[in-house]
Amino acid sequence: MGITTDLVDNLWALPALPPPPVVERTRQLILDCLGTVVVGAQTAEGEHICRYVRRYGGAGPSGVVLDGITRDPASAALANGTSGYSVGLTDTHNLSVTHPGASVIPAALAVGQAVTVTGARVLGGIVRGYEAVTRIGTAISPSHRHRGFHVTGTVNVFGAAIAAAYVLGLDRAQTIAAVGIAGSQAAGLFEFRVNGAMTMAFHAGRAAQSGVMAALLAAEGFTGPETILEGNDGFCRAYADGADLATITREIGARYELLEVGLRPYCACRYAHSAIDAVEEIRRELDGLDSAQIESVRIETHRVAVTQETRPDTLVGARLSTAFNVALAITNGPRLTEVRPPDLKREDVRRLAALVEITEDPALTALYPRIWASRVHLRLKGGRTMTVRIDVPKGDPENPLTAAEVEAKFSRLAEERIGRANSERVVAAVKAVETLPSVEAIMVPLGNPWTG
Numbered sequence: 001m002g003i004t005t006d007l008v009d010n011l012w013a014l015p016a017l018p019p020p021p022v023v024e025r026t027r028q029l030i031l032d033c034l035g036t037v038v039v040g041a042q043t044a045e046g047e048h049i050c051r052y053v054r055r056y057g058g059a060g061p062s063g064v065v066l067d068g069i070t071r072d073p074a075s076a077a078l079a080n081g082t083s084g085y086s087v088g089l090t091d092t093h094n095l096s097v098t099h100p101g102a103s104v105i106p107a108a109l110a111v112g113q114a115v116t117v118t119g120a121r122v123l124g125g126i127v128r129g130y131e132a133v134t135r136i137g138t139a140i141s142p143s144h145r146h147r148g149f150h151v152t153g154t155v156n157v158f159g160a161a162i163a164a165a166y167v168l169g170l171d172r173a174q175t176i177a178a179v180g181i182a183g184s185q186a187a188g189l190f191e192f193r194v195n196g197a198m199t200m201a202f203h204a205g206r207a208a209q210s211g212v213m214a215a216l217l218a219a220e221g222f223t224g225p226e227t228i229l230e231g232n233d234g235f236c237r238a239y240a241d242g243a244d245l246a247t248i249t250r251e252i253g254a255r256y257e258l259l260e261v262g263l264r265p266y267c268a269c270r271y272a273h274s275a276i277d278a279v280e281e282i283r284r285e286l287d288g289l290d291s292a293q294i295e296s297v298r299i300e301t302h303r304v305a306v307t308q309e310t311r312p313d314t315l316v317g318a319r320l321s322t323a324f325n326v327a328l329a330i331t332n333g334p335r336l337t338e339v340r341p342p343d344l345k346r347e348d349v350r351r352l353a354a355l356v357e358i359t360e361d362p363a364l365t366a367l368y369p370r371i372w373a374s375r376v377h378l379r380l381k382g383g384r385t386m387t388v389r390i391d392v393p394k395g396d397p398e399n400p401l402t403a404a405e406v407e408a409k410f411s412r413l414a415e416e417r418i419g420r421a422n423s424e425r426v427v428a429a430v431k432a433v434e435t436l437p438s439v440e441a442i443m444v445p446l447g448n449p450w451t452g
Contacts, residue, residue, distance in 0.1 A: 003230040003245050007135075008175050010252040011128045011162060017120060018127050022256050023434055026123055028406045029091055029130070031430045032263050033101040034065070034446060035413035036090050039338060040083035041066035042417070044315075045201040049082040062110040063443040066417060070447075073110035074212040077160070080106035082205025085152065087338040088319045089413075090204075092270045093261045094369050094396070096137025096155065097145055097304075100261065102204035103156035104129035107211045108163040112439045115168060119436030122167055127258060129163030129211075134257035136229065139247040140240035141369055145190075145304065149239060153188020153203030160211020168215055180224020181214035183235045196314025262396040263406065266334035268325040271305040271372060273393035275322055276329045278376035281388045291330050291352055298377040299326070300361035302368035309358045312350075315339055322374075323356035324349070336412055367391070419450035 001009075017023065040046045050067045057075030064071055064079045071079070084090060085102040092099055104126055112122040137144075137155040145151055161182035165175040188203035218224070228234050229248065236243035268276060279297075283289040299322060310317040312324035318339045319325075327349045328339070343349060364373045375389040392399045401409070407427055414423040422445035429441040436442070 002227050003248050004179055004226060004228050005176055006249045007132065007229070008172060008179060010249055011131060012166075012172065012175065014124075014128065014253055016124055017434060018124070018256070022127060022258060023123065024403070025259055025261075026127055027430055027433055028263070028401075028403060029101050029258070029261065030105055030126065030433065030442075031410045031427065032091060032406055033084055033105040034426060034430070034442070035410040036087055036102070037065045037080050037084040037106070038414045038417050038446065039089065040086040040201070043083070043086040043201075043338065045086035045198045046083035048198065049079050049202070049205060053079040060114060062113045063447050065446045066449050068448045073114040074209045074216070076110040076113075077106045077212045078205045078209035080110070080205070081208035082201050085204035086201035088267045088269050089264050089336065089338070091261050091263050093134045093137065093257065094372055095141065095260070096134045097141050097151050097369055098133050098137040098155055099152045099204065100130045100133040100156060100159055102152060103208040103211065104133060104159040104163050106205075107160035107208040108167055109439055109443060110208075111164045111167045111212055111215070113443055116438050117167055117169075119433040119439055119442075122439050123434050125163035125166035127256070128166050129159035130258040130261065131252060131256065132162040133159035134260070135248045135250075135252075138257075139243045139245060140236055142304065143241035144239055147239070147241070148190050150188035150190045150192075150200070150203050153207050154186040154239060156204060156207035157182045157186050157210045157214070160208045161214040162211075164212045164215035165218065168219055170215065170219060174218045176226055177222065177224045178215045178218035180226060180228040181217055181222060182211055182224070183228035184224065185210035185214065186235060186239070192316060193308070193310050193320060196316035198316075200316050260397050263401050265394045265401060265405070265409070266329075267336050267338050268329070268334075269308075269320050269322065271301070271308060272322040272325040273395065274372055274374035274390040275299050275301065275326050275376055276334055277390045277393045278374055278388040279326060279330055279378065280334065281390070282376070282378050282386050285386065289330060291348065293380050294330070294352065294355060294378065295381045296379045297326065297356045299323075299356060299358050300364065300375040300377075301358065302365040302372065303360045304368060305372070305374075306358050306360045312344060312353060315341065315344070318344055321353070322358055323353045326356055327352035336409065417449055418446060422446070422450065
């Protein structure tokens with residue numbers, strides 16, 4: 001027995017319907033993901049990928065969100081995963097530095113539509129996919145990211161394959177094969193940040209597509225390495241400087257990592273959220289904050305956030321830039337609206353972003369990746385300086401969005417695009433997902449843009 005086979009055995013031993021807190025959290029994760037997909041379908045990345053799938057995707061029953069078409073499950077997963085990850089609103093698991101929902105949920109829903117299984121079956125696949133992503137990602141973090149890999153692309157493929165395999169009802173040998181096939185498709189490099197390439201969003205969609213393909217191939221008898229995770233030439237050894245393999249299977253069933261996944265209350269790279277929350281605390285203390293009165297902003301944070309800082313000359317660069325996101329939040333307030341081309345040209349935001357200095361605090365680096373903290377020193381003209389440190393930004397499991405806040409976020413994102421009636425239908429269906437005879441009630445209302 002090895003790590004790969006043990007992972008499959010442990011995940012397949014989980015109860016068909018997980019404990020109530022896990023069911024409730026999974027509902028929230030599904031709804032949150034679908035909101036990001038609806039918004040993302042209208043980004044440049046979303047429009048390009050949907051056009052590609054519309055033109056070249058195979059015929060099938062799986063819905064492409066906001067596009068009014070159905071395609072084969074792998075193509076639908078590609079489109080919906082890419083769209084969802086094209087805006088800075090996806091879920092986040094700190095220890096693994098992954099955004100599992102962007103790939104796992106599109107994969108599970110696409111396969112669920114293709115084979116017409118119950119909502120409970122799809123929910124079970126999503127839970128298992130999240131457990132795989134978060135545990136594998138944690139085992140190889142942080143050296144995997146330091147080597148230039150984009151964890152959402154490389155690790156999410158395993159979760160998407162696990163989710164798809166469970167929804168399909170694959171047996172043990174087929175599921176192990178699916179994980180092995182997925183590992184040979186694990187890909188994603190952080191080089192996209194240099195010129196703001198669309199491959200950042202593509203990584204999540206491609207992981208969803210590849211995971212679905214892995215499971216479908218395994219169902220046909222295609223094989224993959226049974227030691228893909230732990231082998232001498234396997235994923236963990238090839239993709240990281242060191243790996244804690246025991247993390248992958250430790251306490252599966254006794255502890256659900258899915259409960260440690262956070263949600264974003266506003267649109268920005270998750271690394272920027274603690275700094276934005278600190279600025280908001282300063283705004284409340286001052287009873288308002290006039291950007292014209294700011295002389296400088298110094299942000300101390302962990303090393304990965306510092307090295308990820310990029311010049312906001314492209315949309316991707318702006319989405320990743322803590323300086324730009326903090327400047328945008330100071331001028332506009334935190335918002336759900338994604339960064340758009342006109343934001344890049346705003347002189348007030350660019351002037352303020354130029355005043356923001358990002359430096360590493362080794363003490364905060366020592367807390368990473370469990371805690372993504374920031375300390376903000378904001379100096380006003382006249383000399384007054386205010387300092388606030390935030391360790392747990394809003395949306396983290398220790399400071400969570402409420403169920404009502406998750407629903408409100410989805411409604412604000414979706415109603416403009418699919419209409420209030422369809423938005424309410426999706427919310428109602430997701431809240432009862434484990435009782436649905438199929439996931440059509442979730443996916444059909446998402447299919448067509450609202451024309452008023």
